[in-house]
Amino acid sequence: MERKGLHVAVVGATGAVGQQMIQTLENRKFPVETLTLLSSERSAGKKVVFKGQEIEVQVAKPESFAGVDIALFSAGGAVSKALAPEAVKRGAIVVDNTSAFRMDENVPLVVPEVNESDLTWHNGIIANPNCSTIQMVVALEPIRQAFGLKKVIVSTYQAVSGAGSQAIEELKTQAKAILAGESFTPEILPVKSERKHYQIAFNAIPQIDKFQENGFTFEEMKMINETKKIMHMPELEVAATCVRIPVMTGHSESVYIEVEKEGISAEQIKRVLKEAPGVVLQDDPADQLYPMPADCVGKNDVFVGRIRKDLDRDNAFHLWIVSDNLLKGAAWNSVQIAESLLKLGLVNL
Amino acid sequence: MERKGLHVAVVGATGAVGQQMIQTLENRKFPVETLTLLSSERSAGKKVVFKGQEIEVQVAKPESFAGVDIALFSAGGAVSKALAPEAVKRGAIVVDNTSAFRMDENVPLVVPEVNESDLTWHNGIIANPNCSTIQMVVALEPIRQAFGLKKVIVSTYQAVSGAGSQAIEELKTQAKAILAGESFTPEILPVKSERKHYQIAFNAIPQIDKFQENGFTFEEMKMINETKKIMHMPELEVAATCVRIPVMTGHSESVYIEVEKEGISAEQIKRVLKEAPGVVLQDDPADQLYPMPADCVGKNDVFVGRIRKDLDRDNAFHLWIVSDNLLKGAAWNSVQIAESLLKLGLVNL
Numbered sequence: 001m002e003r004k005g006l007h008v009a010v011v012g013a014t015g016a017v018g019q020q021m022i023q024t025l026e027n028r029k030f031p032v033e034t035l036t037l038l039s040s041e042r043s044a045g046k047k048v049v050f051k052g053q054e055i056e057v058q059v060a061k062p063e064s065f066a067g068v069d070i071a072l073f074s075a076g077g078a079v080s081k082a083l084a085p086e087a088v089k090r091g092a093i094v095v096d097n098t099s100a101f102r103m104d105e106n107v108p109l110v111v112p113e114v115n116e117s118d119l120t121w122h123n124g125i126i127a128n129p130n131c132s133t134i135q136m137v138v139a140l141e142p143i144r145q146a147f148g149l150k151k152v153i154v155s156t157y158q159a160v161s162g163a164g165s166q167a168i169e170e171l172k173t174q175a176k177a178i179l180a181g182e183s184f185t186p187e188i189l190p191v192k193s194e195r196k197h198y199q200i201a202f203n204a205i206p207q208i209d210k211f212q213e214n215g216f217t218f219e220e221m222k223m224i225n226e227t228k229k230i231m232h233m234p235e236l237e238v239a240a241t242c243v244r245i246p247v248m249t250g251h252s253e254s255v256y257i258e259v260e261k262e263g264i265s266a267e268q269i270k271r272v273l274k275e276a277p278g279v280v281l282q283d284d285p286a287d288q289l290y291p292m293p294a295d296c297v298g299k300n301d302v303f304v305g306r307i308r309k310d311l312d313r314d315n316a317f318h319l320w321i322v323s324d325n326l327l328k329g330a331a332w333n334s335v336q337i338a339e340s341l342l343k344l345g346l347v348n349l
Numbered sequence: 350m351e352r353k354g355l356h357v358a359v360v361g362a363t364g365a366v367g368q369q370m371i372q373t374l375e376n377r378k379f380p381v382e383t384l385t386l387l388s389s390e391r392s393a394g395k396k397v398v399f400k401g402q403e404i405e406v407q408v409a410k411p412e413s414f415a416g417v418d419i420a421l422f423s424a425g426g427a428v429s430k431a432l433a434p435e436a437v438k439r440g441a442i443v444v445d446n447t448s449a450f451r452m453d454e455n456v457p458l459v460v461p462e463v464n465e466s467d468l469t470w471h472n473g474i475i476a477n478p479n480c481s482t483i484q485m486v487v488a489l490e491p492i493r494q495a496f497g498l499k500k501v502i503v504s505t506y507q508a509v510s511g512a513g514s515q516a517i518e519e520l521k522t523q524a525k526a527i528l529a530g531e532s533f534t535p536e537i538l539p540v541k542s543e544r545k546h547y548q549i550a551f552n553a554i555p556q557i558d559k560f561q562e563n564g565f566t567f568e569e570m571k572m573i574n575e576t577k578k579i580m581h582m583p584e585l586e587v588a589a590t591c592v593r594i595p596v597m598t599g600h601s602e603s604v605y606i607e608v609e610k611e612g613i614s615a616e617q618i619k620r621v622l623k624e625a626p627g628v629v630l631q632d633d634p635a636d637q638l639y640p641m642p643a644d645c646v647g648k649n650d651v652f653v654g655r656i657r658k659d660l661d662r663d664n665a666f667h668l669w670i671v672s673d674n675l676l677k678g679a680a681w682n683s684v685q686i687a688e689s690l691l692k693l694g695l696v697n698l
Binding site for chain 2: 151153155157171172175176179190194195196198199202203204205206207211214215216224237238239241243245246247248252254256266285286287288290291292293294305306307308309310311312313316318320
C-alpha cells in the first residue's frame with residue numbers, strides 16, 4: 001500500500017542550514033508524512049513550525065531514527081560520524097551536509113545537476129558537498145560536457161552564514177559597533193575553535209576553516225578534492241583561495257578555467273550555460289547585469305555572469321558565479337538529493 | 350643658492366586621495382617651502398591644515414602653477430588632461446594620479462620599487478598607476494627578478510574609498526540603514542556616472558569602472574596594461590577580475606602566478622619577498638598570520654601572505670596581497686615619486 005509520504009528527520013534542526021532545510025521541504029512540497037526534528041541537548045525543546053504545525057525539537061540519539069526513511073544531517077562532523085551509521089542501521093538513507101564522509105570512497109558525493117547517477121551505488125550515506133564546491137560544479141559541468149575542462153583556479157568571496165548563525169550575529173554586532181565608534185571583541189570568525197579571532201565587518205579574512213600542512217586551508221582542499229570527485233576527474237587541475245567577506249548570505253566566486261577545445265567563444269560558453277540545469281545566466285555588461293550576492297538570497301539557482309574569453313590564451317575563460325550558500329550550497333542541494341532518491345526509485349512511498 | 354624647499358601643488362586637495370597626499374608630504378617631512386592647494390570651484394575656499402598652518406584651497410587654473418616645482422594631480426582625468434600640460438608649460442613636473450596619461454608612450458608610469466629609472470626620460474608628466482596595479486607589481490617584481498614571470502591571474506577585493514569620499518559615505522549610510530531595517534537608494538557605486546547603482550553594504554559588486562567592448566571593465570584593463578608597461582613585459586600574460594567589497598580602505602588581491610624557473614619552493618618565494626623593498630611578509634599559517642585590509646590602513650607597505658605552491662603545476666604559486674589603496678595605491682606612491690625625483694636630481698632644491 002502506498003503511503004502518503006515519507007518519514008523525514010532533520011538533524012541540526014535549529015541551525016542556519018537546518019532551518020532552511022525545513023523551509024525547503026515545505027516550499028518544494030516534498031512528500032513528508034512525519035517530520036522528526038533533532039538537535040543537541042542545548043537546543044532540544046524548541047518548537048519549529050512546519051506546514052502550519054508546531055513540532056518540538058528532540059535530542060538526537062540512535063533510537064531517534066527508528067522508522068525514518070531519509071535523514072538530513074547538518075549538525076557538524078562529529079554528530080554525523082556518531083549518528084549517521086546509527087540511522088543507516090535502522091534503515092534510513094542519510095544525506096549528510098558535513099564533511100565527515102565526503103571523501104569516503106564508499107559514499108557518493110552528489111550534486112544532482114552533475115552526478116545524480118552516483119546515487120545508485122550509495123551504501124546508506126550520501127554526502128552533500130561543500131557550499132562553495134556545489135555552486136562551482138553546477139556552472140562548470142555543462143562547460144565540461146560541451147568543451148572539456150583542463151584547469152580551474154577559483155578565488156572565493158564567502159558569506160559569514162557559511163560559519164553559522166553566530167557568525168551572522170557577529171557581523172551585525174561588529175558593523176554596528178564600528179559605525180557607532182564603539183569597541184568590540186571578535187569571538188567567532190574566522191574559525192570559532194581557533195586561537196585567534198579577527199574583525200569581519202568592513203574587512204576580508206583569507207582563512208576559512210583551519211590550515212593544512214601544505215599551506216592551503218581545509219576549505220580550499222575541500223573545493224579541490226570534492227570538485228574532482230563529483231566531476232569524476234581526478235586529473236583535473238584545481239586550485240582555490242577561500243576568503244570570508246562581510247556579506248550575510250550568498251557566496252561569490254571569481255573562476256578562471258581552461259577548456260579542452262580550442263577556438264571556443266565566450267558566446268558559446270554563454271549559450272551552454274543558458275540551457276544548463278540549475279543555472280541562471282546573468283550576463284549583459286551593456287545593461288550592467290551580473291550576479292551579486294544581495295540578489296541571490298532565497299533563490300535555489302546558481303547565477304553566472306562576467307563571462308569573458310581570456311586575452312592571452314585561446315582556451316581560457318573567466319566567470320563570476322554566485323549562489324545562496326544556505327540553499328543550493330546546503331539545504332536545497334540536500335532536499336534535491338532526496339527528490340532524486342524518490343525519482344530514481346531508491347526510496348519509495 | 351639652495352632653497353629651503355620646493356613649491357608643491359596638490360590638485361584635488363579636498364578629495365580622499367588629496368587629503369592623504371597632504372598628510373603624507375607632512376609625515377615624510379618632504380621639503381616643502383610653499384604648498385599650493387587647488388580644487389574645483391565647489392571646494393575652493395575650504396581650509397586645510399599643513400604642518401600646523403591653515404592653507405586656503407584655491408580654484409585650479411593654468412596660472413595657479415606659476416613657480417610650482419612639483420604638482421600632484423588627483424582630481425579626475427578631465428582636470429588632468431586640461432591642466433597638467435599647463436603646469437608643465439610653466440615649468441612644473443606633474444605626478445598624475447589619474448588614468449589620463451598612463452598608457453601614453455611619452456609618459457613614464459612609475460612605481461619606485463619597480464621602475465624608478467623610468468623617471469629619467471620624463472617629459473614633464475609622470476603617471477601614478479592604478480591603485481590595484483601598484484600593490485601587485487610591488488610584490489611581483491622581486492619574484493620576477495629572482496625567478497622570471499610568465500603568467501598572472503588576479504581577482505581583487507577592492508575597498509570603496511577607491512571610488513572617493515562619497516562612496517565611503519554611501520557604504521556607511523547603507524550599512525546603518527540595513528542594520529536598522531530601513532530602506533535606502535544606491536546612488537554612487539559601482540560607477541557614479543553609470544545608469545544603474547547597486548547596494549554595496551553586505552554585498553559584492555563585480556564591476557569597477559565601466560565596461561569595454563571585450564567584456565572586461567576599464568579597471569581590469571588598467572591592471573592588465575599597466576602591469577605590462579611598469580614591468581617592461583609586453584609579453585606577460587595578465588588577466589584580472591575586479592570586485593568591489595564592503596571595506597572602507599585597503600585593497601586585497603588573490604593572485605595566481607607562473608614563474609619561468611622550475612623547481613622553486615614557496616619558501617624561496619617567501620625569502621625573496623622578505624628582503625623586497627616596500628613589502629612586508631605576513632605569512633605564518635600556524636599563527637594565523639596573513640594580511641587583512643583592516644590591519645593595513647594608514648601604512649605605506651604592501652603586505653603579502655598565504656604564499657603556496659600550486660598543487661598541480663611545479664612553477665605556479667598563489668599569493669594574497671593587501672595594501673592601503675589611498676597610500677601606496679595613490680598618495681604615498683605619488684609622494685614617493687617626488688622623493689625619487691629629488692634623489693635622482695631630476696628636480697633640485
